[in-house]
Amino acid sequence: MTAQIIDGKQIASQMREEIKTKAAELTEKGVQPGLAVILVGEDPASQSYVRAKEKACENCGIYSSDNRLSADTTEEELLALIDNFNKDPKIHGILVQLPLPKHIDEGKVLLAIDPNKDVDGFHPVNVGKMVVGEKAFLPCTPHGIIQLLVRSGVQLEGAEVVVVGRSNIVGKPIANMLIQKSDTGNATVTVCHTRTKNMADHIKRADIVIAAAGGPNTVTADMVKEGAAIIDVGVNRVPDDTKKKGYRLVGDVDFECVKEKAGFITPVPGGVGPMTITMLLYNTVESAQRVADAK
Ligand SMILES: Nc1nc2c(c(=O)[nH]1)N[C@@H](CN(C=O)c1ccc(C(=O)N[C@@H](CCC(=O)O)C(=O)O)cc1)CN2
Numbered sequence: 286m287t288a289q290i291i292d293g294k295q296i297a298s299q300m301r302e303e304i305k306t307k308a309a310e311l312t313e314k315g316v317q318p319g320l321a322v323i324l325v326g327e328d329p330a331s332q333s334y335v336r337a338k339e340k341a342c343e344n345c346g347i348y349s350s351d352n353r354l355s356a357d358t359t360e361e362e363l364l365a366l367i368d369n370f371n372k373d374p375k376i377h378g379i380l381v382q383l384p385l386p387k388h389i390d391e392g393k394v395l396l397a398i399d400p401n402k403d404v405d406g407f408h409p410v411n412v413g414k415m416v417v418g419e420k421a422f423l424p425c426t427p428h429g430i431i432q433l434l435v436r437s438g439v440q441l442e443g444a445e446v447v448v449v450g451r452s453n454i455v456g457k458p459i460a461n462m463l464i465q466k467s468d469t470g471n472a473t474v475t476v477c478h479t480r481t482k483n484m485a486d487h488i489k490r491a492d493i494v495i496a497a498a499g500g501p502n503t504v505t506a507d508m509v510k511e512g513a514a515i516i517d518v519g520v521n522r523v524p525d526d527t528k529k530k531g532y533r534l535v536g537d538v539d540f541e542c543v544k545e546k547a548g549f550i551t552p553v554p555g556g557v558g559p560m561t562i563t564m565l566l567y568n569t570v571e572s573a574q575r576v577a578d579a580k
């Protein structure tokens with residue numbers, strides 16, 4: 286079997302058209318969706334994600350306030366900026382790009398964002414609401430993964446899912462979202478991590494594998510069940526002299542071999558990545574919609 290490639294770029298671009306239409310309707314009603322984008326430091330990957338987020342806002346008619354802070358910005362300065370945006374009626378979403386420099390307490394920063402503007406879905410109030418199944422801003426990467434699966438016709442109801450990785454950004458939230466009693470849940474989920482014994486035995490049983498482990502070739506063809514759906518969340522730079530940049534991007538899955546056995550597979554790049562930014566736009570428009578509804 287050769288897998289159907291789940292084209293994240295195509296699904297993201299379809300969703301961005303829907304988001305653009307909704308943003309235009311809200312702007313017409315006097316509530317143009319607005320996102321504050323905050324980057325502390327000069328990490329090259331973060332700079333490129335933040336540029337992509339700002340460009341995506343512009344393309345969808347979302348106002349963005351772009352804030353680049355130097356790496357020696359104090360925690361107090363960052364908290365003061367967040368507080369300003371919490372009070373700014375033009376801003377419906379606040380995004381602080383992670384990771385933050387080591388001298389800044391990430392937990393404290395996430396807690397400072399008004400949960401009603403927490404379009405990353407990282408504030409404990411939104412995390413808690415998600416876990417108990419209340420309406421909440423859902424974190425962008427896991428929410429994007431659900432969209433990829435649903436829009437590709439992969440059945441979630443009753444599926445055996447194995448999540449590899451237990452990060453707060455991907456592993457823990459996707460596991461929670463998939464066990465919810467809902468149209469986009471009702472799956473049976475196992476979460477594997479660095480201390481899991483016999484990870485391959487778990488993966489072999491899975492109808493859906495979500496690989497967010499943080500290392501190339503963590504999931505290989507011998508571990509995968511014939512016909513399984515494989516979602517690759519990894520973004521790893523491996524040296525490649527044939528590329529201008531001197532590296533190429535690979536995921537956590539051995540794509541070339543696994544695609545011969547899987548039913549569905551996401552590529553890297555062009556799978557999950559484009560959906561992360563799309564769901565940020567989606568949440569920002571959703572936040573502006575709540576403000577418009579309350580008027
Ligand atoms: N505040 C946040 N910080 C971080 C998040 C997040 O959701 N909110 N997620 C990641 C980084 N991230 C977005 O911020 C992100 C990662 C990857 C991509 C993406 O489009 N990847 C492309 C490849 C891009 C490349 O060429 O380097 C792909 O996979 O196709 C977008 C956003 C950590 N921080």
Ligand SMILES: [Mg+2]
Binds near residue numbers: 385
């Ligand atoms: Mg820190």
